[in-house]
Amino acid sequence: MGVKDLPAHSSRGVPSVCHATNRVAALAWIGLGPGRARRVWIGSALAATGALTVVGLLSATGVIGRLVIG
Known part of the structure; x- marks a missing residue:
């Protein structure tokens, strides 16, 4: 297909x-295509997804707010 x-x-x-x-x-x-470009693309997509997930969880639990405000 x-x-x-x-x-x-x-x-x-x-x-x-x-x-x-x-x-x-x-x-x-x-x-x-196959090879390095695809692996770099997948790696960067996974890293971005992971980073945004962590930031979202920290924000939802209020940890980021406490760190920024003090």
Whole structure:
């Protein structure tokens, strides 16, 4: 199945944002090709996701506020 074979609409006939996102991700994945570029891209995506998760958890628990305000 290629990128162009992915359905553009949900089962209700409404354009699906998720499908459009999947198409872009598939094109990016194919464009990176095998090897180092793909590994760097995955590593940076995982690092960013991890960093934002930690910041979000620290913010939700109030730790960041206490550190900044003192």
